Amino acid sequence: MQIYQVGGAVRDRLLNRPVHEVDWVVVGATAEEMLARGFRPVGADFPVFLHPQTGEEYALARTERKSGHGYGGFTFFASPEVTLEEDLQRRDLTINAIAEDAEGNLIDPYGGRRDLAARLLRHIAPAFAEDPLRVLRVARFAARYAPLGFRIAPETLALMRQLASSGELQALTAERSWKEISRALMEPRPDVFIQVLQECAALQVLLPEVAALFGVPQPAAHHPEIDTGLHVLAVLRQCAEHEQPLSVRWACLLHDVGKGLTNPAEWPQHRGHEQKGLPLVRAINQRCKVPRDCQELALLACQYHTHGHRALELKASTLLELLQKIDVYRRPERFAEFVATCTMDARGRTGLEQCAYPQADHLLAVAACARAVSAQPLLAQGLQGLELGAALNRSRLKAITLFLHDQRRGAATALAAQSRTDG
Template sequence: MQIYRVGGAVRDRLLQRPITEVDWVVVGATAEQMQALGYRPVGADFPVFLHPQTGEEYALARTERKSGRGYGGFTFYASPDVTLEDDLIRRDLTVNAMAEDDHGQVIDPHGGQRDLQARLLRHVSPAFAEDPLRVLRVARFAARYAPLGFRVADETLALMRELSESGELSALTPERSWKEISRALMEPRPDVFIEVLRACGALAALLPEVDALFGVQQPPAHHPEIDTGAHVLAVLRQCAEHAQPLEVRWACLLHDVGKGLTPEAEWPRHIAHEHRGVRLIQAINERCKVPRDCAELALLVGEFHTHGHRALELKASTLLELLQRFDVYRRPQRFETFVAACEMDARGRTGLEQRDYPQAAYLLGAADVARQVAVKPLLEKGFKGAELGEALNRERLQALKAYKALKSVPGPDRE
């Protein structure tokens, strides 16, 4: 029995990056031997075991053969006669197909170290094209390592294009696709993830509503970058630079999809794109089976992000309606993430990345003012039921008018 450290742990050690988890491959052993040593079996499709002390994953060396559609359409063979080289050749990228023994000796049959030096993400073998999930994985690795200068090798991008055009991506389950998309959006360069998917045709297959934004013009006075797709990429980059959470990044990816429905004759204006985008965002959320927090914020940002940008101009009554829509009294964090998404949208414009966004402080301050209106005095005055709700809204409206006046914000309430 021989045990090797494999995959990401070897790659990241060579890149001198932090190692977050370690995977191991075991050569020359059977499942029975592993269990006899105290390893706990967890793999349903192939033998994977948890170390009795560390809890790290140890997998028996195995080979795989394509047997159906999708990332799950494979049969696996694990046996003591499977070699380390047999196991490594089934992996996706050369930089992930390296192993390391107990003495720190790197086993690198496919040139992973060479590609690390060249900053290339290159497939191991033509079998790469058998697994559609690898399209998303490679794009995710590109998003992770772009700050180090990595790019996808041309020949690998060609195979990814073949996969995208084959229809195999449709065999991916929404849950598996979302897992890769959500992880990629949290990488240092989520914009690169979208760029790579677009370059190989996968964006059109998976998120056609986002793909449709490239080439759509916007008013240069508000959007110096002009192209809506380029704007979305810039917004994602701002999200990463400001360490925004997943729900903000997902909302920012989808916030302008309504512009893809604007007739070209109406460009560069996009009147009511917020309302047109709502049904598209709803459809994307359902198709991708997006978690509730991400789905809800995406819909709200899509519908109301221009309200955020116009916050200083809004009447107090409109501002109150916005706060009510977000239920800022019971769910304050959701409104905070909305404000963050609006700010990323404003910063995701060429040359305007560092411009102040006073709307953020103003909106958060308004939410605090509305929340501070006390219910108890109204109850003591005998208000209850619907009358209590109406009285509470009147008090909140007056508080917001006072807030607007205090901030000296011009607008209808100060005429």
């Protein structure tokens, strides 16, 4: 029995990056021997075991053969006769096919160290094109390592295009696709993930509503980047730079999908794109089996992000309605994420990445003002049910109205003082 450390741990150590998970491959052993040593099997049909002390994964060396469609359409062959090189060959990229023995010696039969130095994501063998999940994985690695200067090898990108056009991507389960998409959105460059999928024509298969945004123009006065797809990429990059959570990143990805439905005769205007986008967001959420918190924020951002941008102009009654729609009283954290989504949207524009966004502080202050209204005085008056709700709304509206009045009066006073100084 020979045991080797493989995969991401070896790769990231060579890149001087933190190692979070360690995987091992065992050559020359049987499942019975692993069990006798106290290893716990992960699954009945998969030769992977958990170490009795560390809990790390140890997999028997194996080969695989395509036997069906999709990510699960493979049969595996594990035996003591399978060599380390044969096991490494079934992996996706050369940089993921480096092994290290107990003495620290590297086994690199497919040029992984060379590609690490060249900052290249390159497939190992033509069998790469048999697994549709690898399109998403390579795009995710591109998003992770883009800050280090990594790029996808042209021949690998060609195989990704082949997979995208083969129909194999449709065989991926929603759960598996979402796992890769959600992980990729949390990488340092989620925009690169979407861009790679667009370049290899996989975005049109997986998220056609987002793919439809590329090439759709917006008014240059508000969007110097013009192209709506490029705007979405810029918004995602802002999300990463400001370390936004997954729910915000997902909402930012989908906030403008309604613009893909605009009649070209109306370009570059997109009137009503908020309402037009709602059915698309619902369809995407359902198709991808997105978690509820991400679903809800994406719908709210699609419908109300322009309200956020016009927050300084909105009447007290409109602001109160917005707070109620987002359920700020029970879900204040969701309102904060909505404001963050609007902020990322505003800054995801060429040359405006550092722009001030006073709407954010304004919205949060309005929300705090409304949430500070107590129901206790109304309960003391004996109000209940619908009467209590109506009275509470009136009190909140009054509080917001007074807040706006004070804000405008303060602004007018500051302007007058500035005029006197200028004079």
